[in-house]
Amino acid sequence: MHFRMPQKVTFKYCDPAGMVFYPRYFEMINDAIEAMFDAVLGWPFEEIHKDRSVPTAAIEVRFDAPSRHGDLLHLDLTLMRIGRTSMALQSQAACAAETRFRAEQTLVCVGPDGRPEPWPDPVRDKVTKLLEGRP
Amino acid sequence: MHFRMPQKVTFKYCDPAGMVFYPRYFEMINDAIEAMFDAVLGWPFEEIHKDRSVPTAAIEVRFDAPSRHGDLLHLDLTLMRIGRTSMALQSQAACAAETRFRAEQTLVCVGPDGRPEPWPDPVRDKVTKLLEGRP
């Protein structure tokens, strides 16, 4: 696991069933990835989005148990693979020991012309080190 | 295809890259499923949620091309399978002939006690007819 973001389930995330409205989970995932790019990869989203973007090309989620208003979640992100222009990562949310969801996601590095372009070298190097367990 | 929902990409759906923020796509998918439950299955979400719910247990999405502010999308829903307490469906969004995303999703019928329970007979019958291509 390469990054952990705590996340309390506040009122805004919940639906009339009193549980997290699942589209809101993707906002949490996006916040966690954004925080990881800043803290771990040193490439904050506000820098990236001056002329590039890192859209999600695919995502797969399994919701194991519902989350309720007030729950103290943590989202754990794990980098899985890095390609020339893509990156795969897992996210997992839990409340104490109970898993709430597990997601696998592919991001793409997109350049100013809207096409995939290679990850910047410092990002690729950092991810490669993390995948190899080097400091 | 069993239900189509038109959806203009309004300002609120878009991110700083000028494209639909992907968590917002799940709101569109939820709106489409809600409209289909009302129009096709005759079981509106506002009835369901008096004491039950139909949460998403799993979802898998491939984003084929970005959608931009002002795009006129249509979301097409196709019922795929119905189990005792679950239901599988596909959704696909396109702008004219260009596919924007394709999703596969499993819903579960959850009772007042928070546990899966069998779909009501009229819902099961209607879905079965649709899957068999009967009127």
Place this chain on the structure above:
Amino acid sequence: MHFRMPQKVTFKYCDPAGMVFYPRYFEMINDAIEAMFDAVLGWPFEEIHKDRSVPTAAIEVRFDAPSRHGDLLHLDLTLMRIGRTSMALQSQAACAAETRFRAEQTLVCVGPDGRPEPWPDPVRDKVTKLLEGRP
């Protein structure tokens, strides 16, 4: 009243109290204004936002009664005043005869440099005609 937008209260708009989460009302208001700019003023948001914007400078809302999942609302917009770079409008949402909220809002026309700039003449002319009750 210069524009009416029907709006069903779908699941996504509602909170654990089963009522519209009030920040979501502002999304409805934004959708209604966006639709009015397109249909009535002939200046769609997707055109405006190529190099300009029409941010809200101030808004005041009174929530008269809660809205619930499934309610069929209509939002009525009334243009009130147009200045050199600003515009005042009222919005009102109701379900049948019951008012749900009333809002007064000031929009500003902002140019490519981020500063207020005069409304385009066709927009000013159209608003002026509407305010004077001319066809």
Place this chain on the structure above:
Amino acid sequence: MHFRMPQKVTFKYCDPAGMVFYPRYFEMINDAIEAMFDAVLGWPFEEIHKDRSVPTAAIEVRFDAPSRHGDLLHLDLTLMRIGRTSMALQSQAACAAETRFRAEQTLVCVGPDGRPEPWPDPVRDKVTKLLEGRP
């Protein structure tokens, strides 16, 4: 000022103009009020919403300057008045010394029957102390 919540402007809050989409500000305000009810008044929203609610009856906001992706905001809440069933508060967001918005808002304590009911004594006592500047 009775409560401060730091809030980074993450990607999800921003619109195609690269600024905070103003309906999202109300989510921030709601988060801040929710955190204040927990930390300052000792009545967490997840407790309240078991059978009550604290809806907003009216809100008035002036947006002084736009906020951009990456901005580090702080939201300051100030309790202004407490009535039998209502409460007035101000919120103000700033980035460093620049004010971004100022809001005045009235909340109502609503009971299980959907009608206004008196604030619980410990909440009233705590607010009264804060308004009188007592510890």
